[in-house]
Amino acid sequence: MHDDCIEADGSMYNVRILRNYCINATFHGLSSQTLLGGPAYFIRNIVYHVPNVTKHAANPSGMIYYHNTFAAKTDASGGASNYHFRNNLILGWLPSETIFSATTFTNYTSSDYNGFRPDSEAQHSFAWNSPPLDILKDYTKPHEQRRFKSLAEYSQATGQDTHSILVDYEIFMDVKKSDPNNLIRIYKAEELDFRLRPNSAGVDAGCSLPNINDDFTGEAPDLGALEVGRPVPVYGPRP
Numbered sequence: 129m130h131d132d133c134i135e136a137d138g139s140m141y142n143v144r145i146l147r148n149y150c151i152n153a154t155f156h157g158l159s160s161q162t163l164l165g166g167p168a169y170f171i172r173n174i175v176y177h178v179p180n181v182t183k184h185a186a187n188p189s190g191m192i193y194y195h196n197t198f199a200a201k202t203d204a205s206g207g208a209s210n211y212h213f214r215n216n217l218i219l220g221w222l223p224s225e226t227i228f229s230a231t232t233f234t235n236y237t238s239s240d241y242n243g244f245r246p247d248s249e250a251q252h253s254f255a256w257n258s259p260p261l262d263i264l265k266d267y268t269k270p271h272e273q274r275r276f277k278s279l280a281e282y283s284q285a286t287g288q289d290t291h292s293i294l295v296d297y298e299i300f301m302d303v304k305k306s307d308p309n310n311l312i313r314i315y316k317a318e319e320l321d322f323r324l325r326p327n328s329a330g331v332d333a334g335c336s337l338p339n340i341n342d343d344f345t346g347e348a349p350d351l352g353a354l355e356v357g358r359p360v361p362v363y364g365p366r367p
Contacts, residue, residue: 129153132183140164140347144171147353149363151176152314157200159183161209166190171340172353172361174322175200177306177315179222184208184231194340197322197352199303205231205257209265213336214239215341216269216351219245219297223306226275229255230288234265239288241335243278243295243351253281261286291335295351299328317363323354331356 133150136143137159141299143166150157150173157175161183162166167190168249175181176199180303189209196216205210220227227246230237234259246253252275258267276282297305302321307313324330334341334349341349345357354360 129157132156132159133178134173135161135168135258136163136168138164139168140166143168145169146171147174147361147363148173149317150174150178151317152321153178155179156183157198157248158161159185160188160191162186163188164243166210167192169194171195171241173197174353176303176320176322177221177313179220184211187233190366193216194337195348195349195351195353197354199297201225201227201229202305203229205229207233207271208237209234210237211336213240213242214337215241215349215351217299217330218331219243219295220247220252221233222308223247223282224250226250226255229254231255231257231271232260233258233267233271233282235261235263236265240291240293241333241351242279242289242291243299243330245294246279251277253277254286256282256286264365280293290295293333295317299324299330301325321362324350324352324356 157178169192174197181198181202182204184206191211193213198218255269256275301323330351332346332348
């Protein structure tokens with residue numbers, strides 16, 4: 129794609145973006161520009177070889193990100209309201225970037241039970257920008273800018289992602305990070321296997337989400353788009 133893989137732009141009321149495989153986009157994976165109240169459910173999508181996964185433009189609200197595999201940074205900046213991340217895998221590939229950044233008008237925006245691969249050379253790996261934490265919501269005052277080197281520092285300061293973990297590409301059956309020295313390379317779906325290795329860190333590391341992951345196979349839901357032991361969706365044209 130020359131722009132975004134999937135755009136929920138300008139939509140409202142129970143929009144569902146489920147089980148998509150998005151690779152090779154030059155701008156974003158999943159766009160909400162804008163979203164008029166939502167909710168918009170982004171569930172079990174795979175995004176690979178894009179500069180950034182999420183596009184929050186024109187002050188969207190009501191985004192739900194559950195059980196996605198994002199092999200790129202997730203920069204949810206731009207100003208948005210009432211959005212939530214659970215059970216996602218978020219792995220960076222470009223050097224020295226902030227792997228996860230959230231900007232929100234509402235302190236009930238939330239994130240937890242995710243797996244992150246930050247770049248060890250990044251000055252800041254996590255950012256959480258919101259009104260002062262003792263204020264529920266504020267659409268007028270500037271956000272407080274908060275930057276953190278580590279997942280532990282970010283979680284302790286914000287109360288977000290307290291159950292989240294660090295992961296790396298070795299958790300997948302056969303996926304390597306995109307080549308930052310060859311940005312125009314076109315990857316093929318058959319080259320990549322995003323299933324989790326059965327004993328990897330992402331297995332059984334998620335939380336229960338009723339009606340979303342009731343069919344998990346282990347002691348708890350796995351992180352990411354594909355549950356160990358469950359069939360892989362058919363992407364593209366069906367037989």
